[in-house]
Amino acid sequence: MTPVTSAAETAPRTYAWEIRADGLKVxxxxxxxAVDGLGLSLGTGAHGLLGPNGAGKTTLIRTLATVLRPTKGELEILGTSVRRTADHRALRRRIGYLPQDFGYYKRFTVREFVEYMAWLKEVPKADIPEAVQRAVERVGLADRADHRMKTLSGGMVRRAGIAQAIVNSPEVLLLDEPTAGLDPAQRLRFRELLHELGRDTCVIVSTHLVEDVAAACSDVLLFADGRLVFQGTPDELAAAGGPEHPGDSPLERGYSALLRDSGRQGGAW
Structure with a gap:
């Protein structure tokens, strides 16, 4: 996989991969x-992170977001080692992050919430109104932009969370269970958004929904017990299983087969 450089960038990149881990332990x-000896290189594109509960997915996402520090090993994001905490502030301006649970002031409108997050990410003041409007439109909340957060449904709150994650046009986008609470139509729109974002962004999506990964991601990572046990295309994941493995689809059967081979029983559905 060769990293793709966005045409929108004005300065050449001096790093080979958006994310590179070597012997990473957390x-x-x-x-x-929770993360045990991870070796990984990821470039531009949409990467789906699958695995059962307790596999270490959220810990990995939080480490990539510089919320957690590595215990051992090396981790570089956008050519910067996360070991240097002095670099974290500048690095976070270039990262978008949606945690499983995020806080917000309930009296904020959607626009105010996304504006506030843009300010925290140090988006230039003159650029914030346009950046916020674009982010809100991309998640389908333009008609709710001036509604208070406390009046939104759970799915709408999740979409507002996605909007804040992309408001700074990040080079690395980390989404932890982004489709939780979304209805089927919203999930389809989210898949389309992932396709769009993956053209010039390194996107990592942690989810339990194998179907979302298959539909929106060209690269699949399977985590079990803190280790990467598979990386490949959705077709390669499907090919790993057979009719003897549990699951309602070839992808789920491939998922089950790989977990069995790794020594981890059970599944993510």
Missing amino acids: RVGRSRM
Whole structure:
């Protein structure tokens, strides 16, 4: 996989990959290694991160977002080592992050919430109104932009969260369970948005929904017990399983087969 450089960039990149990990370990608590010896290189495109509960997906996403620090190993994001905490502020301006749960002032309107997040990400003041409008439109909330957050449905709140994640036009976009609470029509629109974003952004989507990954991502990562046990295309994931494996689709059967081979039983559905 060759990283694609966005035509919109005015300065050449000096790094080969948007994300590169070598022997990455991240400990959660006093003893549990939630990410254990990860080696990974990711470029531009939409990458789906699958795995059962407790596999380490959220820990990995939080580490990529510079919320957690690596315990051992190396991690570079956009050519910058995350070991240097002094670089985190500048790096976060170039990252978009949607956690599983995010806080907001309930009296904020959608526009005010996304504006506030743009300000925190140090988007230039003159650019904020246009950036906010564009982000709100891309998630289908233009007609709700001046409604208070507390009046929104759960799915709309999630879409507002996606809007804040993309308001700074990030080079790396990290989405942890972004389709939680979305109805089927909203999930289809989200898949289209992922296709658009993946053209010039390194997007990592952590989800339990195998179908969303297959429809929106060209690259699939399967995590189990803190380790990467598979990386390939959706077709390669489907080919890993057979009729003897649990699942309602070839993708789910491939998922089950790979988890069985890794020594992890069960599944994400």
